[in-house]
Amino acid sequence: MKRAILPGLLSLLPIWLFSQASPHCGADLFREMYAREYPELAQGSEHISNNFPLQTRTLITIPVVVHVVYQTEQQNISQEQIESQLLVLNADYRAENDNLNIIPSVFQNLIADTEIEFCLASRDPEGHSSIGITRNQTDKDNIGLSTDVHYLAKDGADAWDPLHYLNIWVADMGENVVGRASFPGTVPLPEDGVVIDPRYFGTTGLASGSAPYNLGRTTVHEVGHYLNLYHPWGSDFPDCDGDDEVADTPQTSESYLQECPSTLQATCGSLDMYTNYMYYTDDACLAQFTPGQKLRLQATLSGPRSELSMSLGCESSGTGNMPTSLVGVSIEPNPSPGELVFECRGREGVNCQLAIFDAMGRLLQELDIPANQPYPWVVPTSFADGVYWVRVEQGGGVIARKWVLIR
Numbered sequence: 394m395k396r397a398i399l400p401g402l403l404s405l406l407p408i409w410l411f412s413q414a415s416p417h418c419g420a421d422l423f424r425e426m427y428a429r430e431y432p433e434l435a436q437g438s439e440h441i442s443n444n445f446p447l448q449t450r451t452l453i454t455i456p457v458v459v460h461v462v463y464q465t466e467q468q469n470i471s472q473e474q475i476e477s478q479l480l481v482l483n484a485d486y487r488a489e490n491d492n493l494n495i496i497p498s499v500f501q502n503l504i505a506d507t508e509i510e511f512c513l514a515s516r517d518p519e520g521h522s523s524i525g526i527t528r529n530q531t532d533k534d535n536i537g538l539s540t541d542v543h544y545l546a547k548d549g550a551d552a553w554d555p556l557h558y559l560n561i562w563v564a565d566m567g568e569n570v571v572g573r574a575s576f577p578g579t580v581p582l583p584e585d586g587v588v589i590d591p592r593y594f595g596t597t598g599l600a601s602g603s604a605p606y607n608l609g610r611t612t613v614h615e616v617g618h619y620l621n622l623y624h625p626w627g628s629d630f631p632d633c634d635g636d637d638e639v640a641d642t643p644q645t646s647e648s649y650l651q652e653c654p655s656t657l658q659a660t661c662g663s664l665d666m667y668t669n670y671m672y673y674t675d676d677a678c679l680a681q682f683t684p685g686q687k688l689r690l691q692a693t694l695s696g697p698r699s700e701l702s703m704s705l706g707c708e709s710s711g712t713g714n715m716p717t718s719l720v721g722v723s724i725e726p727n728p729s730p731g732e733l734v735f736e737c738r739g740r741e742g743v744n745c746q747l748a749i750f751d752a753m754g755r756l757l758q759e760l761d762i763p764a765n766q767p768y769p770w771v772v773p774t775s776f777a778d779g780v781y782w783v784r785v786e787q788g789g790g791v792i793a794r795k796w797v798l799i800r
Contacts, residue, residue, distance in 0.1 A: 417569075417570065417571055417648075417650055417673050418570070418571065418572060418573065418611075418614060418615065418618075418624075418673065451508045451691070452508045452509075452510065453508065453509050453510070453691075453694050453701070453702045454509075454510045454511065454512055454707050455509065455510070455511050455512075455559050455701050455702075455704075456511075456512055456513075456514040456515075456525070456557070456558050456559065456701075456704050456706025456707045457479065457482075457511050457512065457513055457514060457525060457558070457559045457561060458513075458514050458517075458523075458525050458526070458527065458553045458558050458559070458560055458561070458706075459475050459478075459513070459525060459526050459527070459561050459563060460526075460527045460528075460529070460549075460550035460552075460560065460561065460562045460563065460564075461475075461526065461527065461528045461529070461563050461564075461591075462529050462530075462531050462536055462537070462542055462548075462549050462550050462562055462563065462564040463528070463529075463530055463531065463564070463565075463591070464530070464531055464532070464533070464534070464536070464565060467591075467599060468563075468564075468565060468591045468599070469528060469530075470563060470591050470594065470595070470598055470599055470600075471597075471598050472524070472526065473597055473598065474594065474595040474596075474597045474598035474599065474600060475513070475526060475563075475594070475595060476513070476595075477595035477596045477597045477598075477600075477609065478594050478595035478596070478609050478612055479511055479512070479513055480596075480609075481595070481596060481608065481609030481610065481612070481613060482511045482609070482612060482613060482616065483510050483511055485610070485613045485670065485682075486506075486507045486509045486510065486511070486613070486682070487506050487507070487508070487509075487510065488504055488505060488506040488507075488681070488682075489506075490680060492677065492678075492680045493680055493681070495668060495678060495680055496668045496680050496681055497657055497664070497668070499657070499664060500664075500666055500668065500681070503641055503666070503681065503683045503684065504680075504681045504682075504683075505681070505682045505683055505684045505686065505687040506687075507682055507686070507687045507690050507691070508687070508691070509620075509690060509691075509694070511559070511616075512525075512706075512707040513525030513526065514553070514558060514706040514707065515706070515707060515708065515709055516705065516706060516708060516709065517553060518553050518554040518557070518558070522709070525706075527550055529545065529548075529549065529550045531548040531549065531564075532548060533548050534565070534567075535565050535566060535567040536548065536549060536564050536565060537562065537564035537565050537566035537567075537570075537573075537588045537589075537590060538566050538567055538570065540584055542562050542564050542588060543562065543583055543584040543586075544583065549562070549564070550562060551583070552582070552583050552584075552585065552586060555582045555583070555585040555586060556582070556700040556701075557700055557701065557703070557704035557705075557706060558701075558704065558706050559586060559587070559616070559619065559701065560585065560586030560587070561586060561587045561588070561589060561612070562586065562587070562588045562589070563588075563589050563590075563591050563594050564588060564589075564590070564591070565590060565591065566588065566589075566590040567590075570590070571589070571590050571592075571593045571606055571611045572587065572588060572589040572590065572593060572611045572612065572614070572615040573587070573588050573615065574586070574587045574588070574615040574616065574618035574619040575587075575618075575619060576618060576619070576621055577619075577620075577621050577693060577696075577697035577698055578697050578795045586619065587612065587615045587616060587618075587619050588615075589611055589612050589615060590611075593606045593607070593611040593612075594609070594611070594612060595609050595612075596608055596609050604676075605651060605653070605675035605676060605677065606675070606676050607676060608676035608677060609676070610670060610676040610679045611676075613670050613679070614670055614671060614679075617670055617671055617682075617686075617690075620689075620690045620693045620694070620698065621689060621690070621693040621697075622637070622639075622671055622686055622689060622690065623637040623638065623639075623671070624637060624648070624671055624672075625637050625639075625642045625643070625644070625645050625665075625666065625669060625671055625672060626644070626645050626646060626647075626648065627644075630646070630648065631646045631647070632646060633645075633646050633660070633661035633662075637671070638689070639683065639685040639686050639689055640685050641683045641684060641685040641686075642666055642669060642671075642683055642685060642686065643661070643663040643664060643665060643666055644660075644661040644662075644663065645660050645661055645665045645666075646660040646661055647660050647665060647667075648672060648673040649665075649667045649672050649673055649674040649678075650673040650674075651673075651675065652667075652674060652675065652678075653674060653675040653677060653678040654667050654674075654678070666681075666683075668680045668681055669681055669682070669683065669686075670682060671686075695791075696750075696782065696784065696793045697782070697793050697795070699784075699791050699792055699793055700792055703790065703791075721737070721738035721739070721785075721792065722735060722736065722737050722738065722745075722747075722783065722785045722792060722794055723735070723736045723738070724783065724794060724796045727796045727797060728796070728797035728798065728799045729772065729796060729797070729798055729799070730799060730800055731771065731772045731798070731800050732769065732770070732771050732772065733769075733770055733772065733796070734767045734768065734769050734770070735747060735760075735762060735767075735768045735770060735783070736765070736766065736767050736768065737762055737763075737764050737765070737768075737785055737787065738764065738765060739764040739765070739787040739788065739790065740764060740787065740788055741764060741765060742764070743764055743787055743788055744761050744762060744763055744764065744787070745761075745762050745763075745764050745785055745786065745787040746759065746760075746761055746785070746786045746787070747759065747760040747761075747762060747783055747784070747785050748760075748783070748784040748786075749781060749782070749783050749784075750781065750782045750783075750784065751779070751781055751782075757776070757781075758773070764787060772798055776798055777798075778798050778799055778800055779797070779798060780795060780796075780797055781795070781796050781797070781798060782794065782795055782796075783796060
């Protein structure tokens with residue numbers, strides 16, 4: 394199979410990544426790329442989710458903007474094809490997909506409704522009515538494999554406010570990769586989101602001829618990464634030492650790329666859940682998230698991606714401004730050598746509650762500080778160098794921000 398030469402930052406990736414079998418999903422490849430280019434972000438998604446306190450609100454609707462970056466008219470996919478992908482996302486994340494019966498009986502009790510839904514944004518960040526789709530033509534080959542896809546000035550498309558919208562770029566990714574996604578906190582904000590090849594986005598139009606990945610589950614898989622789910626084999630594929638930090642997804646040493654097993658499969662001393670959306674199994678044979686994955690998804694939306702749940706992107710225009718100023722926080726300097734200054738931006742006269750977590754999501758300290766005033770804080774000597782998170786609440790608004798301690 395021909396290997397594409399990747400432009401831009403991808404030249405930083407080690408050659409061995411492209412000497413393997415087709416990587417299919419590019420999330421891990423891009424995570425390594427960004428870790429090399431932005432070492433301060435490298436640990437951003439490690440162990441951050443499962444222990445974040447969940448919001449009392451369970452059902453969350455995430456506004457989606459689809460940026461179609463096309464080179465040929467065939468790649469300029471129709472609105473119908475885009476809407477078909479939203480139907481798949483909503484069915485699969487709510488466990489309303491029509492192939493639940495293919496899940497082996499041993500895993501039938503591990504089917505989870507994640508209580509996450511998606512809409513094409515009906516308003517843009519300025520509050521204007523929208524259909525949640527942008528279109529830009531490009532002269533660049535395989536632009537989906539380049540960071541250029543995230544910038545209009547580089548022949549791609551600019552993201553809408555990544556804190557309040559899930560940005561999905563639909564762009565050509567060549568022959569080896571069907572999609573990629575950024576894990577929370579690991580990339581510059583303008584590049585945060587999901588990229589899908591137009592041949593694998595949705596179920597109609599160009600996607601209809603892309604079997605066995607023609608049922609929209611590439612996007613389901615990549616959105617899982619965006620919300621901090623890992624592959625079940627973790628980072629040590631094809632060994633059995635890797636883990637996805639979810640207790641009810643058995644360890645595995647198989648990806649099931651271009652496979653659709655008809656009988657039970659086992660590796661690493663246990664049965665493989667090859668029907669899980671985070672495998673590479675054929676689209677027709679993917680059918681479930683687990684309760685453990687739901688916990689991780691929901692906790693991500695209570696922590697590092699909490700602003701998505703406050704977005705008005707799914708509301709009609711005229712229902713109010715986007716909640717960009719409900720609550721905010723600055724952390725300076727970041728990385729910090731041991732002394733930093735928090736400033737919570739919010740309503741005057743109402744204090745902000747800050748909760749500081751380590752990278753494992755363990756609560757370390759709580760602070761009650763006045764809004765809109767610098768608050769100096771000396772990091773306790775018991776804090777080891779590494780990544781931490783601060784969760785800020787005021788008047789119903791909540792955000793989470795990462796900070797790094799380097800003494």
